[in-house]
Amino acid sequence: MIKHLRSAADLDAPTATLILDTAGEMAALAGREVKKLPTLRGRTVVNLFYEDSTRTRISFEAAAKRLSADVINFSAKGSSVSKGESLKDTALTLQAMGADAVVIRHPASGAPHRLAQWVDGSVVNAGDGTHEHPTQALLDAYTMRSRLGRLDGLKVAIVGDVLHSRVARSNVLLLTTLGAQVTLVGPPTLIPLNVAAALSPKTKVSYDLDSVLPDMDVVMMLRVQTERMQDSYFPSAREYSRRYGLDLARMRKLPEHAIVMHPGPMNRGMEITPEVADSSRSTIVEQVANGVSARMAVLYLLLGGKA
Amino acid sequence: MTSYLLRGVSVLGAEPTDLLIRDGVIASGPATGADIIDAAGLVALPGLVDLHTHLREPGREDAETVETGSRAAALGGYTAVFAMANTSPVADTAGVVEQVWRLGREAGLVDVQPIGAVTVGLAGKQLAELGAMATSAAGVRIFSDDGHCVADPRLMRRALEYVKAFDGIIAQHAEEPRLTEGAQMHEGEVSTRLGLTGWPAVAEEAIIARDVLLAEHVGSRLHICHVSTAGSVEVLRQAKARGVRVTAEVTPHHLLLTDELAASYDPVYKVNPPLRTAKDVHALREALVEGVIDIVATDHAPHAVEDKECEWAYARPGMVGLETALPVVLSVLGERWDLIAERMSRTPARIAGLTGHGTDLAVGDPANLTLVDPSARRVVDPSELASRSRNTPYAGTTLPGRIVATFLRGEPTVLDGKAVK
Incomplete structure (x- = not known):
């Protein structure tokens, strides 16, 4: 050990x-x-x-x-x-x-x-x-495995402020080790330039949440701090929600079995709407x-x- | 004044000969009464000249003093060092530069030439009294806000123009501050993996590009401190091809070390500008050989233990380098003695307008020289450094070459590898 x-x-x-x-x-x-x-x-x-x-x-x-x-x-x-x-x-x-x-x-x-x-x-x-936050990644992986029965081959989208997220770094490393396929989604300002080379060559990057969702088994929403707006990472909370927030309409694009995760604490209304956070697909309390x-x-x- | 006969010395790698030092100069004729030093197997170089040293006095005498830094310099083969202005108080007045200059004379181990701040308090708002520093006893010719970039383009233009009146030169710390807020290490794959805020190469390259254009526009001389990226080399190459009067330095650590070392989170590897990638190291080495980069300068930056024995983000940036510079350059360039003399002695003396240093060691030249044993190998032991600080990135590394003796105007400052005082 x-x-x-x-x-x-x-x-x-x-x-x-x-x-x-x-x-x-x-x-x-x-x-x-x-x-x-x-x-x-x-x-x-x-x-x-x-x-x-x-x-x-x-x-x-x-x-x-x-x-x-x-x-x-x-x-x-x-x-x-x-x-x-x-x-x-x-x-x-x-x-x-x-x-x-x-x-x-x-x-x-x-x-x-x-x-x-x-x-x-x-x-x-x-x-x-x-x-990093490796025990968060372990509990996330455990949650995915309990809900979906496996990790190998699982398709996981991690959405939001990857640049500043210790949860994202640990999850990419651990999930890749365990055979999952991770796609990082967010505005280009919040995705490190060389993230795949840095963390795992198998990691994919997308700037378009809608196109990614239909193919995912898991979507993990990251907390986005509103103070990032002052540093011009994105223009406004409203625009962020519109492009990268998970609401009911977007959740419906996911396959039937897919789950929604969030490491907490949530900004309800920012990266995730209350309806999604409290839905049966959400594993937030289980996490x-x-x-x-x-x-x-x-x-x-x-x-x-x-x- | 004692005379010395260096018996069987190889001047810049040439056939062994005898070199007589008398009355502070290289002399000819009979060696009557001279102390004989067996210099068989040793190489004589003109005393090294460092355009970029932090001596920390006044203000941080717990990290270094003019005296301890001078001793480290002499042991590294240097006969002249230029002391950066970011002391406390800042060297932005004639009074402070004269104090540093006087302390250097009292120590008497190397010629300590103060660098004056470009702006008052290094704040980047208002020109310091550059003329007063130039006409002071210290005779300042190099001005730098090192540690900070002169980021305001109008202020930089004025500084470049103003110092023409006394043949001064601005040494720019090229770092666009808005692109490096909170920066901890080179922005790249390693910074992404380590979760440390990145210092992008473009923050250096953008300022160099701007400043060579400004220097070209006003017809001034410009010197770029511690060039660290392959992109900067390209900007300099183009500027020099156009005839811009720009010179540039590279540090020993940027010629040898890469950003991968940050993976230990040991802040001994934290430095500004940060360690870059292997590709940058390669480009810097080539540029140094070609002359696109003119000189090696140490950026010797001593720090007290508590400023390094902490979390990476809270540590101060910088490494000591005076005592390891020549061995590192030897390991990078090999025994190309004339090239080493050019990059570490003659050219820095010429940039600074410093007479009596960086000579060819011809008869009549001031006897400022150092003797190197190229066959020796040394394992760097931080506890053996003469510097008051221990923040060397080379602890445990074996480096070639040993400085056996150094002479300042004919007087030994180092003999048998030990400081004379």
Whole structure:
């Protein structure tokens, strides 16, 4: 098993499949009355969060607690971090406290890579800047596999601000590893120029959502921040919605079996309409539940649990 | 003043001969009373001249001082360095440039020539008192806002014109700021993969294209700092073919390293302009050999440990380079001694109007020279650097060549590979 999960590229197909299979076993646990395994009793998992992200933090917290680990939440607010302590000094502190795993969310790309050089424990990337969010990709892949029964050969459109999206990067890498065919869709300003060469030569790019939809098994809508308008990535929220938003009319262009995903938090009315988000094709709430199972699987396997 | 006889030295790779240094100059005649230095197997080069050094004093003496930077320079084979203006306070007045110049004289290890800021506080709004710096004791001839681009085209035009009165030259840090907001590394496949904001090649090329046209229009000299892209080379090639009076430098690290190194997220590889692709490296090497790029300049940029031991995005850009420049160039160009002397000594001295450096080491020339052992190999160990900072990208790398001795006006600053003071 790998030691750290810094990037979805750390996972080869057998390892990724093992994590998804393990997540399935963890999910079965959620249906029981006692939702707890003793596996990580006595182990310490630190949630080191430099960005506000309640949903990701509580997901990791629930995952670690269901495995009986001791959980320490270390948030940048109200800690020495706000007094200017460096990441290295924080790392040495966590090291001295005997952290077995550090789950890090950080606004700077590559912070998990730096952290891994300074701590002995496992490092799990819970989102770093505009780089990656590998556990999100794992829970997305798990969701697709549960709903559609397979990943190999699946056609997945990832739509929106790919340029700034850590979710998109991790999903392209992981889904390609697992045999899916990814098409990135968005305005050219928000798709990196050389994205296929950079991430995976099999990746396709389209600027026309309507032409892509009829062929897709999965459409994943990315959150688009309205402040991108100020930087001229697109002219207005209205124009963005018109060209790249998923509404009922567009959803009807999808094949019958296709699902709609969103990593959250959503801008309802911007990249996705409420009718679509709340439709039976939407897996958005399921993704949240699956997040706990996927993160349990990651912590379980990284910290030496046997599958 | 001690005399020295360099016995069996190869001047620029020629047949071994004896070279006599007396009264600060290359001398002829009997070597009576001279200290004899066995220079068999060593190559003598004119002392190297660096048009682009950050000495950090005043302001960041924890990263480097004029003295420690001078020592690093001498150990690298340099006899003159040009100190960039982005100190604190900025070298934008006669007072600050004279302070740096005086500190250099006191250290006495290399000739420290201050570069003056083009604009007040490097803010790009208003010309600094360029004339006052030119007529100061420091005798400034090169002006640069390095670290910042003189982005305003009208201000750049005025600066190019104004310095003609005292044969000055503007050294431009070519970076269109609107195209590099938040930029962290070269924009390309690697930046996309790493999720780091890209610094597109066009941001450099667009400014160089604009500035060669401005220099052509007003008939001024222009120097381009740290050229880093294949596209910039093409712009320069065309401008030179038209007769534009433009010169350009390339750093050792842009001749050797590529953007793939950023994959470690170790900010020791973060530099501005950023490391580019292998294709750019290839074009820069060719341009240096051809002369489209005129010189090698180090952009020696010392940084304190805490400014590098952090997240990539929060780290300061820059690498130390004075002590590794010649070995890197040797590894890139091979033992082409005359070409090395041209690119690292004679031409930079000529661009700067610096007399007494970059000579042919003929009898009567000031004895500013360095002795290199080309057969030696050295593994770079950051803890051994004389610079106060440790941010070398070459830690653990084996590089050819060892600087054995350096002489400044006939006095050794380095002997047996060690600084004399």
